Amino acid sequence: MSGQKEKASLCKSKITKILIKKLKGLYDLEIDFDKPLTAIMGVNGIGKSTVLHALACAFQPDRNGDDHKFPEYFPPNTDATWRDSKFDVEMEIYEQEETKIKRETYEKQKDRWAPRYKKRPMRNVYYIGINTCVPDIEKEKLKGKVQYKTKVKDDKISDKIIEDAAYIMNKDYKTLMENNSRNRSYLGLETKSNLKYSSLSMGTGEQRTIRILKSVYVAETYSLILIDEIDLLMHVSSLKKLIERLHSIAEKRHLQIIFTTHSLVVDSMKDYLDIRYLENMPSKAGVNKTLVYPNISQDLIYNLTGEVKKPIHIYVEDELAKGIIKSVVSRLQMSSKVEVLTYGAATNAFTLAAGMILKKENVENCLIVLDGDCYKSEEERLKQIEKSISGTEVDIEEKRRKALDIIEMFNLPDSTPPEKFLHTCLLECEENEKDEIIKAALEINAVKDSHEWIENIRRRVGESEEIIARRIVSIVSKMEGWDMYIMPIENWLKERIEL
Numbered sequence: 322m323s324g325q326k327e328k329a330s331l332c333k334s335k336i337t338k339i340l341i342k343k344l345k346g347l348y349d350l351e352i353d354f355d356k357p358l359t360a361i362m363g364v365n366g367i368g369k370s371t372v373l374h375a376l377a378c379a380f381q382p383d384r385n386g387d388d389h390k391f392p393e394y395f396p397p398n399t400d401a402t403w404r405d406s407k408f409d410v411e412m413e414i415y416e417q418e419e420t421k422i423k424r425e426t427y428e429k430q431k432d433r434w435a436p437r438y439k440k441r442p443m444r445n446v447y448y449i450g451i452n453t454c455v456p457d458i459e460k461e462k463l464k465g466k467v468q469y470k471t472k473v474k475d476d477k478i479s480d481k482i483i484e485d486a487a488y489i490m491n492k493d494y495k496t497l498m499e500n501n502s503r504n505r506s507y508l509g510l511e512t513k514s515n516l517k518y519s520s521l522s523m524g525t526g527e528q529r530t531i532r533i534l535k536s537v538y539v540a541e542t543y544s545l546i547l548i549d550e551i552d553l554l555m556h557v558s559s560l561k562k563l564i565e566r567l568h569s570i571a572e573k574r575h576l577q578i579i580f581t582t583h584s585l586v587v588d589s590m591k592d593y594l595d596i597r598y599l600e601n602m603p604s605k606a607g608v609n610k611t612l613v614y615p616n617i618s619q620d621l622i623y624n625l626t627g628e629v630k631k632p633i634h635i636y637v638e639d640e641l642a643k644g645i646i647k648s649v650v651s652r653l654q655m656s657s658k659v660e661v662l663t664y665g666a667a668t669n670a671f672t673l674a675a676g677m678i679l680k681k682e683n684v685e686n687c688l689i690v691l692d693g694d695c696y697k698s699e700e701e702r703l704k705q706i707e708k709s710i711s712g713t714e715v716d717i718e719e720k721r722r723k724a725l726d727i728i729e730m731f732n733l734p735d736s737t738p739p740e741k742f743l744h745t746c747l748l749e750c751e752e753n754e755k756d757e758i759i760k761a762a763l764e765i766n767a768v769k770d771s772h773e774w775i776e777n778i779r780r781r782v783g784e785s786e787e788i789i790a791r792r793i794v795s796i797v798s799k800m801e802g803w804d805m806y807i808m809p810i811e812n813w814l815k816e817r818i819e820l
Contacts, residue, residue, distance in 0.1 A: 332383045332443055333543045335577055336376065337422075338411040341611070345371045345395075345406075346601060348609035349711070356595045357571035358564065359579045360551075360587045362622075363599035368611065369581040373547045376579065377448045379410050379427060381438060384541060386445030391434045403429045412442070415543075445544040447536045453529050454553050457507055457520040467521065469502035471509060482534045483510075489562040490527055497531070508532075526554040530563060537570050537578070546571075548580035557586050568593040585619050588665075598622065602679050612676050612709060618665035621673070631660040632820050635810075636673060636689045639663055641739065641775050644790030645731070646690065648798050649807050653814055667695055668705065674724040675709030684727045686820065688813055691730040694738040702728060729809050734802065740774035742806070746797045757782055758792045 341350040347368040352361075361369045374394035382388050395403045407428040414421045425442060428435055474497040487494040498509030500519045508520040508531055520528050537546055552560050564587070571578050587596055598617040602610045614621070621636070633655070637643050643661050650659045664673055670689045677684050696702050706724050710717065733742055747762055761781040765774060778789050797803060804811075 332445065332541075333415040333575075334412045334423075334442070334444055335415075335543075336410060336545065336579075337413055338409075339372065339376065340409040340411070341372075341375070342407040342409075343405055343609075344368075344375060344408050347371055347599075347611045348601070350599070350611035350613060352597050352613055353615075354577070354579065354595070356593075357577060358568050358594035360594050360596050361579065361581045361599065362583065362587070362596060362617070367599045367601055369599065370549050373448070373549055373579065373581060375408055375427070376410070376545065377446055377547055378434075379425065379441065380444040380446050380545070381441045383443040383445050385539075386541075386544065387448050389446065389448060390438060391429075395429075404431070405429065445541050447540050447544060447546050449533055449536055449546070449548045451549050451553065453532050454525060454550070457523070457528065467502055469500040469505075469507065469519070471517075472499045472501065473497075474499055478535075478538045481538055482531060485534050485566050486527070486531050489530055489559050489566060491559070492527070526556070526559065529554060530559070533563070534566070537567060537574075537576060540574070540576060542575045544574075544576055546576055546578040548578065550582065551580040552582045552584035552586075555584075557584070560584060560586055561590065564590055564593055585622065588617070588619055588622075591616055600676060602676070610679060612672050612679075614665075614669050614672050616666040617669060618663040620662040621664040621669065623662075631658055633659045633686045633814075633817055634688070635659060635661050636664045636670070636687075637661060638665065638667060638670075638690075638692050639775070640786040641743075641790045641793070642690060642692060642731075644787070644794045645739075645807065646810060647791075648794045649811050649814065653811070653818060655814060655818060658817075658820055659814070664689070667691060670696075670728055671702070671705040671724070672709050674727055675706060675720075677727065678720050678724045679710065684723070686817060687727055688810070689728045690810060691728065692739045693730040693733040697730075699725075729813060731810070732806055732808055734805075743793060743797050744774070746800045746802070747793070749800065750796055756792070756796075758784065758789055759796065762793060 336354050338354065339350075339352050341347045345368055346366070352372065361372055363369050377387070377389040378391045378394060380386075391403075395406070397403065405428075407426070409424055409426050411422065411424045414423050423442070425436070479497045483494050483497045486492070493513040494510055495513045496511040498511060498517070500507040500509045508523065508528060509517065510523065510527070511517045533548060533551075540546060551563070555563065567578055570576065587594060596614075596616050598614040600612045600614070602612070635646050637646055640663065643663055646659075646661045647656075650656055650661070664670060670691055674689055677687060696705060702725055703721065706721050710721050710724060714720075731739060733739060737745075744762065744765075747759060750759070758778060761778045762774075764781075765777050775786050775789055779786055782789070
């Protein structure tokens with residue numbers, strides 16, 4: 322009886338972290354899971370699907386979940402036995418009014434994975450793989466008419482699925498149906514205009530959307546939903562609506578949803594999800610490590626996957642900081658030499674610096690700029706860099722020092738948030754009361770997060786963040802205190818003016 326109680330409690334859980342020592346091409350990787358939805362991003366072949374496969378096999382189902390085992394995704398073969406693979410999963414387990422922390426270790430020992438299947442924690446897991454993107458018509462070898470009997474799905478779950486699908490796909494769906502033919506079953510839809518069709522004639526995006534919605538509605542509370550390549554076959558507008566609905570369902574039903582994607586649209590949906598962008602260190606660097614960037618910006622994604630040709634690279638947190646740096650660059654007449662890119666959340670600064678050092682890149686002309694309102698002390702910055710550059714190598718301290726050397730910050734008075742500093746400067750400016758952007762900026766006296774200042778102005782005036790930042794900087798750069806504010810960056814640039 323006690324065993325049954327323990328199993329039931331384990332089902333009410335949440336994965337808080339996965340720590341991969343070695344698994345396929347992933348090394349020394351740590352991913353935190355905070356929000357109900359997490360998007361895992363990275364270039365092709367980085368190991369996004371590997372993370373999902375590991376989590377799918379980490380549990381045994383309770384009641385109705387999928388039943389996945391390691392050989393399904395990690396089959397021993399001539400080139401790989403998966404020996405020495407090892408990862409940990411950290412979970413919060415909810416038992417009555419008490420929350421416990423449990424860490425389970427999974428590893429390939431000789432010919433078996435440990436722990437054995439029956440000893441793995443119980444949780445209902447639903448895995449939606451890329452195979453669900455194959456349209457039903459392409460699975461069939463049809464030579465004649467397909468006969469099937471139609472059953473109208475009029476239960477509450479089907480009603481919710483059809484309502485959400487109509488919203489996501491912008492279609493006038495009325496009814497969800499089940500079409501049964503011999504040993505096969507096909508999805509069916511009926512529109513409000515009485516058009517009926519099965520999945521044999523259905524758009525692949527519609528087909529997959531309904532299957533995803535069915536999984537999240539059928540899943541028991543506290544289930545884990547894993548979706549590989551959620552953006553496949555999805556229009557951007559539909560994908561955004563799907564993520565919105567998944568977030569709402571996950572919160573109501575205590576679901577945890579983790580998906581992989583290549584779509585940059587998720588960068589605009591940080592209210593709904595966390596982003597984890599993976600980057601592997603090349604083997605030629607002599608370091609086996611996979612870095613993870615939270616809340617990565619589109620600029621940084623481009624830089625990691627594309628090519629930046631200007632000799633000097635400066636990375637900043639957001640569009641406002643980008644506008645500030647560009648004004649300094651322009652004043653020094655170095656625009657043709659300097660590329661300014663955003664990296665998103667402040668924590669990304671340290672991961673980015675660590676990646677450069679671990680890959681043994683030439684960082685002489687690279688600078689990563691913090692706004693200056695957090696990680697102000699050297700001790701705080703060192704603590705952050707230690708998370709990304711870990712280990713016991715003899716040169717570990719030298720690597721950390723080199724990483725910290727390429728991180729600089731604006732010289733803020735009394736560590737004032739940059740937005741507040743700029744706001745104060747604007748208040749002292751009398752000649753711009755008629756300027757629409759400046760007027761909007763002055764009307765915003767308080768924000769939940771200082772980084773929302775520009776976004777609030779954008780919503781008020783309808784201009785892009787770039788234009789707003791440029792206008793604010795053009796005024797503030799003439800004010801007293803500006804030269805002191807930008808001095809660390811300006812001095813760094815002056816040393817490279819001859820490049």
